[in-house]
Amino acid sequence: MYIQQIEPTERYLNPEDVNVPQGYQIEVFATGLDTPIGLVFTEEGGLLVAEAGVSTGNPRVLFLVEGRFEVIADGFNVPITGINYRNGDIYVSHRGVITILREDGTREDIISGLPSFGDFSNNNVTFGPEGKIYFGQGTATNSGVVGLDNQWIFEHPYFHDQPGDFILARGVNYETTNAFIPAAESAMTGPFRPYGEPSLLPVEVVRGTIEASGSILRANPDGSDLELVAWGLRNPSCIKFDLNNNLYIANQGMTNRGSRPIANAPDEFHMFVPNQWYGWPDFSAGMPVSAPRFTPEGRPQPELLLYNIPSVPPRPLASFPANSYIMGFDFNYSSEFGPVGDAYIAEFGSIRYEETGELILTGIGHRISRININTGQTSTFSINKSGFPAVTPLEGGLGRPTDVKFGPDGAMYVTDFTATTLRDPNEFIPNTGVIWRISRSQF
Incomplete structure (x- = not known):
């Protein structure tokens, strides 16, 4: 089934431009x-889609009804960063707020005032085995120091x-x-301080929150009893429990920008x-950023x-190259699709190096990768045949993948x-966003 929501503008699409493993097929959904x-x-097999709203200023939640998407809610803070569903309630994460859309059409902000004025926001909600909700909260800055790369300082100094x-x-x-x-x-500017406020002592105590x-963070389903369960991540863009009740975290690493640039952080x-x-802002993938590999060229x-670390940070199960910008992921539980229990993750990718402006058109991001949960080994599952993201006029494949979900039909969306x-x-x-569908070939 192919669904066209609005007449698309300025985007050429061609599934033949996308490489998938032998025995699979990809189509525009x-x-x-x-x-x-x-x-x-x-739970009934309906499809909900969240639009971030960064190009229109109006984030929306859509529901697929008889082959067409209908807007069921809008007017959220820009951007929406995640959506989830349980027992008739839709959980929407948007900047600084988590909102529930209920079956009767009412909406309630169950958590608000989250520290999301900076570079990264609060992210998707997932549901724990004990009945609580969990979500990730991003950082204000790239690596702990407010600088000129943080344009939000003019609104939130x-x-x-x-x-x-x-x-x-x-x-x-x-x-x-x-x-x-x-x-x-x-x-x-000193670490963990507002822009333009220096550290005054050789060592300073900073209160936790x-x-x-x-x-x-974790809370009851109604948003009460908010508690901290881990910190030291940069941008936990997606979290999700598997069927064994293990929680997994996709965390975007520090980058080569700002007052304290960090190079090659996975x-x-x-x-x-x-x-x-987990190590932020002083460790990346379990390694101190004072190691030579993290030194930016010419910096x-x-x-x-x-001065002293809270604990020894763990090494990740899997790592991805700097600027991959890993996003949403899901676990496969159908042996007909592929290895049971493996995770498939969207890599948003980067178009340019953030400091130098040098083009990144191949090799990093812009793909779907598979993670072997038992070994941590990663492999590319789907990528454009050219290796280039769909930003050129003749490239009709993947552009900036943001999420992966397995549907009730066993296919990947x-x-x-x-x-x-x-x-x-x-x-x-x-109006140039796309949903792709990847499934096993019929012959």
């Missing part, structure tokens, strides 16, 4: 969506990262031109360990921000954010 960030199937426990922060400061008064002297930056796929510090070696341009990789063209 739906077009004309606006920045689809995630999808979920209801006092916002900054907060740890999940009492820490001792080193009294290091990072100098930039003054963003607020360009003609003034330079600004000095439940709503910590880069954390996993994205991480973790099996959750409760009450654990100083990164300094550690913490993939949301593909939108068409973009080489001129500006962050210019998302409205």
Whole structure:
């Protein structure tokens, strides 16, 4: 079944441009969506899609009815970052808020005021075996220091990262031109402080908080009794329990930008360990960022921000190259589709290096990868035959995959954010989002 929601603009689509393993087939399931960030199937087999709203300013939740998507809710904070469903309730994560859409048409913000004014927001809700909800909370900054790469400082000048426990922060400061008064002297900013506020002592105590930056939080289904269960992540873009009640985390690693750039930091796929510090902002994939491999070209070696670490951070089950931007994932439980229990994950990818502007058109991201849960080994499951993301006029395949879900028919469904341009990789063209369907070939 092929579904066209709105007349798509400026996006050429051709499933023949996408490589899938022998014995599989890929097809366009739906077009004309606006920045689809995630999808979920209801217990009855219905399909819900969340549109992030970054190109229109109006995030929406859609429901597939008789071959066409209908808008069932809109007006959320930009962006929606995740959607889930249980017992008739739709859980929508959007900037700073988690909202329930109920069967009777009412909506309730069950959690609000989350620290999501910065680079990364609160992310998708998942359901724990004890009946609680879990979700990830992203950080304010790339690596613990507010700088000129954080354009949100003009609207939220006092916002900054907060740890999940009492820490001792080193009294290091990072100098930039003054963003607020360009003609003034330079600004000095310390770790875990607002922009332009320097550290004054060699070692400073920073108080921890439940709503910590880069954390996993847990609450009752009505949003009450919010508690911190882990921190030290950067952007836990997706979390999900498997059938064995193990929680897995897709965490996007630090990048080569800002006042404290970190080079070559991989994205991480973790099996959750409760009450654990995962290493941010001083460790990447279990390694200190003061190691030579993390030093950006032409920049100083990164300094550690913490005087003493809360715990030894774990190494991830699987790692992905820097700038993969791993997103939504799901587990396969159909032996007819493939190995039972393995995870399949969307890699949003990058179009340009964030500092140099050098094009990234192949080799990193823009694909669906498979993770062997037993060994942590990763492999590419689906990628464009050219190796290029669909940003060129003649490329009709995957662009920026955002989520993977297995449907009641056993097929894999993939949301593909939108068409973009080489001129500006962050210019998302409205109504060019796609859902792809990958299934076993019939012959």
